[in-house]
Amino acid sequence: MTDEYRDPSGRRLTDYPRPSVAVDTAVLTVPAGGPLSVVQVRDASLGDWRLPGTFVHEGERLASAVLRSLSTKAGVTGLAPEQLHVFDDPSRDDRGWVLSVAHLDVVPAHALELDEPQVRLTPVIEARGMVHGHDDILGFAVARLRSVYSDAPDPHGLLPEPFTMSALRQLHESVLGERLLPDSFRRAMLPKLVATDTKRADGPGKPATRYRRG
Numbered sequence: 001m002t003d004e005y006r007d008p009s010g011r012r013l014t015d016y017p018r019p020s021v022a023v024d025t026a027v028l029t030v031p032a033g034g035p036l037s038v039v040q041v042r043d044a045s046l047g048d049w050r051l052p053g054t055f056v057h058e059g060e061r062l063a064s065a066v067l068r069s070l071s072t073k074a075g076v077t078g079l080a081p082e083q084l085h086v087f088d089d090p091s092r093d094d095r096g097w098v099l100s101v102a103h104l105d106v107v108p109a110h111a112l113e114l115d116e117p118q119v120r121l122t123p124v125i126e127a128r129g130m131v132h133g134h135d136d137i138l139g140f141a142v143a144r145l146r147s148v149y150s151d152a153p154d155p156h157g158l159l160p161e162p163f164t165m166s167a168l169r170q171l172h173e174s175v176l177g178e179r180l181l182p183d184s185f186r187r188a189m190l191p192k193l194v195a196t197d198t199k200r201a202d203g204p205g206k207p208a209t210r211y212r213r214g
Contacts, residue, residue, distance in 0.1 A: 019090070019097040023065045024053030024134060025081050026102065026141035027074075028124070030158050030174045031109045035123040036145075038138060040130075041073045042118040049120070049127075051134045052076075053100070066103050075116045081105040085140050092133040102137045106145055106156040125177070149175045153192050153213050162196045162210035165189065 006012055027039040040049040054069035056062060062083070070076045081103035088099050114121060124142055128135060148155055149172055154163075159171055169185045192214045199207035 017097075019088075019099040021056045022053055022093075022098050022100045022132075023056060023062055023069060024051045024100050024102050024132070024137050025066055025070060026051055026084070026104050026138050027070070027076065027079065027081070027112070028104070028106045028141060028145055029109045029112060029121070030171060031121065033170075034174065035125065036142065036174050036177065037121045037123050038127050038141075039074055039076065039112065039114070040120050040122050040127060042120075043131075044118070046131075048131060049122070050130045050132065051137060053132075053134075055098075062101055074119050075114070076112060076119075078111070079105045079107060084137075084144065087133055087137060089133070092136070095132070098132070100133065100137065102140065104141045104144060106158070108158050108160070146176055151188070153189050153211075157213075161212045162198055164208040164210055166208065168193075168211070 004012055028036060029039075030036055039052065041052045042049055052069050052074045054065055054073070056065045060068075063081075066081050067077075067079075070079060070081075082105070084102040084104040086099065086101050090097050092098070092100070109121075112121070124138060127138055130138070145156075153168060154171060158175075159167060165186055166182075168189060169180055169182060172185065173180055193211040194214050196210050196212060198210050
C-alpha cells in the first residue's frame, strides 16, 4: 500500500478547497426563416429560463454529464456537443464557487424535437438575464459561431442541400445578426460552393442555381 500523496508543502489533495463543477450547453440553431436561436429550459423550482446544465457527478465524465443534462432537462438526444470554454470566475455563480465547463452544439432545426412545456427555442437576442452566468456562456457561444460563419458557407450544415444563394445569404444574416450585400456575399461564397444541375424558381425572373457546400 502506497503512502497518501502529499505536495511539497505537506498538504493532501483533500486539504485544498475546490469548486463544484458544472456543465452548461448552448444548443444553437436557425429555424426556417427565423433568427439565430438557443434551447432554453425552465427551472422546476424557480421557474426561470436558462441553458440546460447540471453538476458533474462523482466519477462522471464531462461528456456524459452534458448528454445527461440535455436528455433529462431538455428531452434532446442524439447531439454531439463540443467543449467551448471554461468559465472559472469564482464569483460567477450566486450559488457558490462553481466552475462551468461550457459546451456548444449547432444543429439544424429539424434535429430538435422540443415537445415539453419546460423547453423552448428562444432568439438569442431575447435570451438575456439568465442565472449562473449563462448570459456570458451564450455570448461566447454566439461569438464562436459567428466567427466560423464569417468566411465559410455553412460549416454546420444548417441548410439542406442543395440550396440557393439567396437561402444561404439569409442563413448568414440570421447567424450574424446583420444584413449583407447580395453581390458582395455572392462573390465571397461562390469559390467555396459547387453548382448543381438543379434550379429553383425563387420568384420572378429566371430560376436560381442551387449549390452544395464545396
